[in-house]
Amino acid sequence: MTRTEDTALLVAAARGDAPAVRAALEAGAAVEARGEGGMTALVLATKRNHVEAARALIDAGADVNAKDDIQDSAYLYAGARGHDEILALTLANGADLSSTNRFGGTALIPACERGLLSTIRILLAAGIDVDHVNDLGWTALHEAIVLGDGSATYVEVVRTLLAAGADTAIPDGHGVSPRALAAERGFEAIVAEIDRAR
Structure with missing residues (x-):
């Protein structure tokens, strides 16, 4: 698990490149690696509504409740922004309904x-x-x-x-x-x- 692999995962998630997400994970990237703003790869994918990248991360065990520095998680952000496909994925994979945002x-x-x-x-x-x-x-x-x-x-x-x-x-x-x-x-x-x- 090197920083290079983690970076590759974060970049792939931000671009919505699901095959590259899976490749980075197979190469040893940490599924909960964090980038700018404390965002995990799953939060990055969710904020850009990249459904397939989010699905690949969730399938790999990404925490749908992990929050970034401004208290957004994949679940909370998908719900707040109407990213319904990702929201459904988070709900099917342990979303905490009582989780709260920065407000x-x-x-x-x-x-x-x-x-x-x-x-x-x-x-x-x-x-x-x-x-x-x-x-x-x-x-x-x-x-x-x-x-x-x-x-x-x-x-x-x-x-x-x-x-x-x-x-x-x-x-x-x-x-x-x-x-x-x-x-x-x-x-x-x-x-x-x-x-x-x-």
Whole structure:
């Protein structure tokens, strides 16, 4: 296991070159070798959505929960960015649903911020905590309202969260309810969804 082999693995992962990933591993590269920013090869592949390179690394035993210097893991980043194929691979290989990012949030919270419906459904089906509160005092429901734009996509995000049992009584860090946050932004369709769910 030499530094040269580890470097070859990291470069291959960043390029999405799955055959080169496998070759580097066969040559003795450490599957958990870290490069710039403390990123493992799997995190590098995930941040560029290189599915086959990520698959090769996971097949070789890469830790889907290993975090880089800014607290991103392959699982958390795939969930936050809607890289659903890699997300599914991480979930099938030991992803820690309670793992949190640098803001103290689970993968579900940034997925809701970005309106990533397919990702949200994957995470909810996997059993993620719909009511986890991050360091900002927000749940996924708060995030969808405060950082969303009230469009049809975000109405559907809210509907999906409510169907999964999201608690509309949890206030944000300032004591404001999700319904009040939606009302003050003029998101009438979201207010209606919350009223229906109460």
